[in-house]
Amino acid sequence: MKREQSMVGAAFLQRAGDLKGELVEFSQQPRYERAASAFLEACGHQLEELGEHELILLWDCFVLEHTLANGRTVVEQFVAANPQLTEPEREMVLGWRDVVQGPFQVLRRDGPALLVRSLVDELTYRVRSNMGPGIFRRTPRGWFIIARLVAVGDEWMLSGPLSVLPAAERDFAYELAMDLAVRMPEAAFRNPAKLALAWEQQRTERDRFIRFFGDDVVVIAGENVQDRMDDFVAFCRAEILGRPEPDGPGAPAIPLDILESETVGLIYDETDGLGFYAEFGLVEQAFTDPGLLRRRRWREQTRVYLHDDTVEPMVLRRLAERDPQKASVVFRRLLKWPRFEWSRDGVEMLRELKQDYYAQPPWPRVSLVSDQLTARRRPPSGNR
Numbered sequence: 001m002k003r004e005q006s007m008v009g010a011a012f013l014q015r016a017g018d019l020k021g022e023l024v025e026f027s028q029q030p031r032y033e034r035a036a037s038a039f040l041e042a043c044g045h046q047l048e049e050l051g052e053h054e055l056i057l058l059w060d061c062f063v064l065e066h067t068l069a070n071g072r073t074v075v076e077q078f079v080a081a082n083p084q085l086t087e088p089e090r091e092m093v094l095g096w097r098d099v100v101q102g103p104f105q106v107l108r109r110d111g112p113a114l115l116v117r118s119l120v121d122e123l124t125y126r127v128r129s130n131m132g133p134g135i136f137r138r139t140p141r142g143w144f145i146i147a148r149l150v151a152v153g154d155e156w157m158l159s160g161p162l163s164v165l166p167a168a169e170r171d172f173a174y175e176l177a178m179d180l181a182v183r184m185p186e187a188a189f190r191n192p193a194k195l196a197l198a199w200e201q202q203r204t205e206r207d208r209f210i211r212f213f214g215d216d217v218v219v220i221a222g223e224n225v226q227d228r229m230d231d232f233v234a235f236c237r238a239e240i241l242g243r244p245e246p247d248g249p250g251a252p253a254i255p256l257d258i259l260e261s262e263t264v265g266l267i268y269d270e271t272d273g274l275g276f277y278a279e280f281g282l283v284e285q286a287f288t289d290p291g292l293l294r295r296r297r298w299r300e301q302t303r304v305y306l307h308d309d310t311v312e313p314m315v316l317r318r319l320a321e322r323d324p325q326k327a328s329v330v331f332r333r334l335l336k337w338p339r340f341e342w343s344r345d346g347v348e349m350l351r352e353l354k355q356d357y358y359a360q361p362p363w364p365r366v367s368l369v370s371d372q373l374t375a376r377r378r379p380p381s382g383n384r
Helices: 010-027 030-042 052-065 074-080 087-095 133-138 167-183 185-190 192-213 222-241 280-288 290-294 296-307 313-322 324-335 342-353 371-376
Strands: 100-110 113-118 124-128 144-152 155-158 163-165 217-221 263-269 273-278
Touching: 010 052, 010 074, 010 087, 010 144, 010 155, 030 052, 052 074, 052 144, 074 087, 087 144, 100 124, 100 167, 100 185, 124 144, 144 167, 163 167, 167 185, 185 192, 192 222, 192 263, 192 273, 217 222, 217 280, 222 263, 263 280, 263 313, 273 280, 280 290, 280 296, 280 313, 280 324, 290 296, 290 324, 296 313, 296 324, 313 324, 313 342, 324 342
Parallel strands: 124 155
Antiparallel strands: 100 113, 100 144, 113 124, 144 155, 144 163, 217 263, 263 273
């Protein structure tokens, strides 16, 4: 079997391992204790209840991915506190914020590395360990590993604990991959082909939404949202199957705060996908008649739309573009910005208020599950 060319030298891999160790030590400072405890509690755990394997896994998530109260991650603060790092080292360590995780199937050993294929994005990764290649002795071809990977040059390094599943646990590995693909759709989008397919599927679903509801924006009573979405799912299923399926499953359960809203805006945007916006009718009225902002209910709900990170910029943009002059009045009053003009200041204002949205590239909002995952999915065994 031809060996893949090694892209990462032993010295660079060792340096990566040393930096990872320094990062972990940095994260154990007393100043992070409260944030770490809150993170673990949000994950449903108490520190004293965790075993070593689970603690290492969750700590790796905390250090690399969790956003602290100041808007930064621990790894970003580590880099800022170590100005002596070379530029390649800085880029590498900051790149660790982008973790590849999930079940991988072992393809083969390749010198000091392990070639694995992700069950989620279906890409192949050449994996190294800063603990040496001996760790891969218990990962024969056809077995599965549950791991987190971070980039080291053009290759990947294990980050956190490694779990191994024998080939006989194939169904469980695919069940884990299915769960990850549904819970974190963006995990599949490292694969450019999957990303393109997801955008295509979102466009198709949006077309169905417009044909069913008559527009890409619809305002309905909160108490009717679940029934209307169940009907929409049935409509989509009938189009896909070519026949009605009266006993098919309905839409996922709509959150209670949506159902209890007087009005809900359903918007299926080209980029941001389908969203549900509580009390949309009040905000819509405020943009139509800015004088309503003198009344507390309209003022507070419109202010929520400005500052709530779950309300994408496109919602405000759509409302503003209906009547830019009235929108300018709305923003002047709510933001205390006397000379605000939507046409001149709108983009700057949205970028300031919705920084988290603009910090990441837009992803499709559909869950892309491969045919392979769907075909192999089995109910989890009783002892799992």
